[in-house]
Amino acid sequence: KxxxxxxxxxxxxxxxxxxxxxxxxxxxxxxxxxxxxxxxxxxxxxxxxxxxxxxxxxxxxxxPPPPPKPATPKNAKPCKxxxxxxxxxxxxxxxxxxxxxxxxxxxxxxxxxxxxxxxxxxPISPGDGKARNAGNTSTGQEPLEEEMEIIKKIDDCRSTKGVLTVLFNQNDANYGPNIAIRAMEKILSVESLLELKEVERSQEFERIINCIVYNAESKAILDLLEELRSYLELPRTIDMLGNELVYRCAENALTIEECCDAIEVLTQCRRPEMVEKFWSGLADKEKFITERNVHFVFAMLPYLKISRRAVLAVLERRITMLWWQMAPNATIEVLQSLVVCKLSPYRVTQSLARWLNTNIHSVSEDQLGAILEAFTNLVYSDTQIERALERYMKAKGVKVTSQNLIVTILCHCQEFRLRNGHILNGCSEFLIANHALVEPGYLRAYFYPFGALDFVPSNATKFFDTINMLVDLHFGKIPPTDVIDIMFTYLCLERFPLNFVNRIFNPYFLDVLHAKTQPERMDIVRGKLKLFDTGLTLECADYDGPLLPRDHSAKAVFHDGRIKRIVNYITSDLEELAGGAECMTKFSVLQHLPVNSLYLVDVIFHPPGLGNIFTINTMKERNINVAVLVHLPEYYDSTGTYLSGSQVMRIRHLRRLGLKVVTLRFDTLHKLKIHPKELRQYLVERIKNAQEALPALEGIAPLTRSS
Structure with a gap:
């Protein structure tokens, strides 16, 4: 029973x-x-x-512990x-x-x-009560003056022997934790490291440690362990103090702050196995986690390995109740702790995004920049963050004084494809108003997101004039790779910076570009340089190019596997719409364009035979061949409405070559895979709505250059 x-x-x-x-x-x-x-x-x-x-x-x-044995072996374990x-x-x-x-x-x-x-x-025995109330003896039974006198005697000692003599002359009533801690600190200060190892094995030293372990407050033990970080060669002492904290945590005798301090100091003392046991104390005191200490618990996550998920689960439950009461600095510490752990728990990030939208006008510029940078590093954004940034830029705009904040906002918009007119126009106004303060190293960060999002500001004339002036003024101070990205952005936005062509296609600049570019990025930089040359050749009648020779070497071009699979799945329908298998070619690059993944055409409808693809006459054969492009979800902005700048430029260049362009959405094709009739109707509708070829530019230079 x-x-x-x-x-x-x-x-x-x-x-x-x-x-x-x-x-x-x-x-x-x-x-x-x-x-x-x-x-x-x-x-x-x-x-x-x-x-x-x-x-x-x-x-x-x-x-209570018995008195130590007369003799203690060197490698003996603690007394119990x-x-x-x-x-x-x-x-x-x-x-x-x-x-x-x-x-x-x-x-x-x-x-x-x-x-x-x-x-x-x-019933409590006299000896038991004496041992348990020793911590209160120094304040209740002993006069404070007597305790201070003993501590003064310890401070006057010049050796460990003197300290132990002072303690030996005291009876139990005068031997409290404060005296033991002061004696411990004095021994650490007067002895060398080698002598401390010998002292640690003595009975007197063990008595001091036992007094601290039995009677001292948790805060005093934590402070002593903090000092012992520089004495890792005293493992027995650290283990006894650490185990006492572990046990008190298991008994719910530690506060949330003391648990966090214990985790931090034991990690610094290289005791990870002890640190992992504090999860139970934090879980049992879940209700005591408030808006004032929740960031302390989050800061402990990097120190935990095995029990990190358990502690994080507790924090996820609590933060949904506390987020609206948190201070800005606490929010920053929480986000930075998650960044260090490389964790992005949805409930935590969602709650903090709501906090940002609620408190957007009460945070400083530096705080907003730190919060937004942390969200970017955590790869998280939602409508709450976008709405908060929109409200902030509407309210302040050119009143913002921190260019770091504007750069952080633009980087966040680029990373998560936030094509928000209020945010981007506000950033462009800041650039125009504060162009004199812009550092050359930040110029690429100010300009590149506009090209990536294919967004032309409402004040386009002033904006591009400001960019032209800054690039011309600081051309030699801007990193070469940033210059290439800026030129690529011009091209995406249908702007042709002819005044910088001679500076870019200059042997000195190209040498500096190759010398300062990392080897793994060299192919990407060269590809953008060729795209810049090809784009000006196709779209600018005043450009005397191409200036770069054609690349005759065979090379592999990256093609997303999702596009390959979906095109192979709908091949039969496309062949039927094209007029037969001989009228369709998959995954090819036209001869007039550089070998680049951006110019890789997924499907081309052409007259029977392959010759027309490689001998197309861009001046005469217009609207005869059809390029079919499959666009992945990441090719669009966050709303799925607008294509990115590079994809818009890709379509524009194909149309300049005389091709009609059909765009297909990958997500729509994937959904219609199990509905053949609807899939065919979608393909027919998209082909009917194909974009016509753009008129050829008069006086355009030939696209081929053999040397």
Whole structure:
């Protein structure tokens, strides 16, 4: 009967232990061992040494520690080891983890109280009360002057022997934790590292540590461990203090802040196995995580490895209740902790995005920049963030004083394809108003997002005049790769910077470009340079090009596998619409264009035979051949409405060559795969709405150059 009742009482241990189902046999083994341990008929369980944990003072089922033995071996363990380590399975919804925990033996009276649900208070013996109230002795029984006098004597000592002599002359009533901590600090300051190793093995030193472990406050132990970071050669002392903190955490004797401090200091003391056990204390005190300390707990996530997910689950539940009360600095610390851990939990990021939209007008420019940069690094953005930035730029605009903030906003818009007119126009107004303060290294960051999003500001004339002036003024100070990106952006926005052509196609500039470009990026930079040359040749009648020779070497061109698979799937329908297999070619590059993935045409409809593809006359054969392009979701902006600048330029160049262009959406094709009739109707409709070829420019130079 008692066994059945005990199984139900196991649920009182804590919210996480509930998920750990124990069999009756395992429970009986634990009960039997507990009884035998209390009676003294059963020795310590046989465990590997690495599983043992040093004695902890707060074990309510054990007696105070006996005085140390006369002789202590050099490699002896601490005087008692009542605490053990094990692992349990913890289930949180669908997530199951194996996490480390601390196991403590309980006394007979404590076990009976646990089973019967009655509180049994055994009488406290004089010695027991003396040991447990030693921490209060220095403030209650001893006069403060006497304690200060003893501490002064310790401060006057010049050696460890003198400190130990002062302590030896004191009785237990005058030997409180404050005196022990001061003696410990004095010994650390007067002894060398080699001598400290010998002192650590002495009985007197062990007595000092036991006094601290048994009677000192948790804050004092944390401060002492903070000092011991420089004395990692004292492993026994660090282990005893660390194990005491672990045990107090398991007993819910530490506050949230003390748990966080313990995790940090034990990590610095190189005790990762201890750090992993603090998750249970944080989980049990979940209700005590408030808007004032939640960022402290988030800051501990980088120190945790095994138990990180368990702590993060607790924080996810709490932050949904606290986000609206958090301060800006706390929000920044939370986001930066997630960036360090490379974690982007949806509930946390969503809550913080709501916080930003709610408090957008109460944050400073530096705080907004830090928050937005963290969101960008976490690869997260949503409508809350976009709405917050839109409101901010509407309210301030040119009043913003930090160019770092504007650059961060533009980078975020580019990364997540936010083609928001209010945000981008506000950034362009800032550039025009503060062009004198713009640093040359930031010029690419100001301009490139407009080309990537294919967005021309409402004040286009002033905007491009400002960009032209800044590029011309700081051309030699701008990194060469940034210059190429700026020229590519001009081309995407249908602007032709002919006044910079001679500076770019200059042997000196090209040498500097090759010297300062990383080898792995060289092919990308060369490709953009060829695109710039080809684009000016196709679209600008005043351009005397092409200036770069054609690349006759065979090379592989990257083609997205999703496009390949979907084109192969609809090949039969496309062949039927083209007039037969001989009237269609897949995955080809026209002879007039450089070998670049941007100019790789997914499907071309042409008259029968392959010759027309490679001998097309761009001046006469117009609107005869049809280029079919499949656009992936990332080719569009965040709303899925506007194509990116490079894709718009790709379509424009193909139309300049006399081809009609048909655009297909990959997501639509993928959805219609299981509906053949609707798929065919979609293809027919898109082909009917093909974009006609653009008129040929008069006086345009030939597209081929052999040398």
């Amino acid at each position: 008692m066994m059945r009742k005990n199984i139900t009482q196991v649920r009182r241990v804590g919210p996480y232990i509930t998920a750990f189902k124990m069999s009756v046999g395992c429970l009986w083994t634990g009960i039997w061992r507990s009884f035998r341990t209390v009676r003294g008929t059963f020795g310590p369980p046989v465990l590997h040494e690495s599983q043992r944990c040093s004695f902890s003072s707060r074990d309510s089922g054990d007696t 080891s009542f605490v053990r380590n094990t692992t349990i399975l913890v289930q949180q919804r669908c997530d199951i983890q194996e996490l480390p925990v601390v196991v403590r033996k309980i006394a007979e009276d404590e076990f009976i109280s646990f089973v019967s649900d009655k509180i049994i208070c055994p």
